[in-house]
Amino acid sequence: MKKRTQKFYDNEELIHSPRGRMMRIMSEYIGPQEVFRKNKIQDTIVFFGSARTQPKHIVEQAIEKAKANGNDVARLEQLGRDLKMSRYYEDARELAYKMTSWSKKLTQGRRRFIVATGGGPGIMEAANRGAAEAKGLSVGLNISLPFEQSGNPYISRELEMEFHYFFMRKYWFVYLAKALIAFPGGFGTFDELFETLTLIQTQKISKHLPVMMFGNEFWDKVIDLQALSDFGTISPEDIDMCYRTDSVDDAFKYLTEQLTEHYLEEAPMGE
Secondary structure (H helix, E strand, O other): OOOOOOHHHHOHHHHHHHHHHHHHHHHHHHHHHHHHHHHHHHOOEEEEOOOOOHHHHHEEEHHHHHOOOOOOHOOOHHHHHHHHHHHHHHHHHHHHHHHHHHOOOOOOOOOOEEEOOOOOOOHHOOOOOHHOOOOOOEEEEOOOOEEEEEOOOOOHHEEEEEEOHHHHHHHHHHOEEEEEEOOOOOOHHHHHHOOOOOHHHHOOOOOOOEEEEOHHHHHHHHHHHHHHHOOOOOOHHHHEEEEEOOOOOHHHHHHHHHHHHOOOOOOOOOO
16 A cells, blocks of 8 residues: 655654744744643743752752862852852742732632743742642743753643743743743843833833832842933833832732732632
């Protein structure tokens, strides 16, 4: 019997060729859309932040080990910095726990305000972990990178996705988001934060989308929005596009007030 000719959509050589790029892009649009639909997820709360931030107890163990191995001053200085930064891991974990516990009390038929991250370690892991500890769902929008494995163990398995294209990943960060929280981070965090602010400033995002910069000591040192206004490269009102805080309780209060005012017709049960 003659072998049937392969259908074009089953042709891996075509799909993975430059000519198949549009099909790959479309799959990273339709695929996540189906995942969110099947899991009845209406919207998300997105956590950005450094992949390098570690849990406090891990850093403390490393410090004890370094001390036991001798006086490596440079190593102890690095670990001292890591210990200071570890507070943001614990804060992201606690805030995700509180937001997830709050969102689970909502009774609107669909899952609201699900924690979403880039799926990696550090702040991303902390937020997924906090949601899991609250016995809630959380999303991990991973990106395939050379020599790096994404997908921390706290992502809800049915909500773990992997992207090839950064721009499609960022689309899904923003499309369902009803709030974004930027913890201290590096180039990736800055990219995600400033692209979002640009979309809001240029009114490409028309929905109400509160953006929070968590960690005053960090953000006050690395970003000077007032200077941008003084030089005339942004408008004075653009400075107020970000809400800054250093407190989990304040962050929780601000976020829940914003979400309730703009997106809820009812208060959570027990409130």
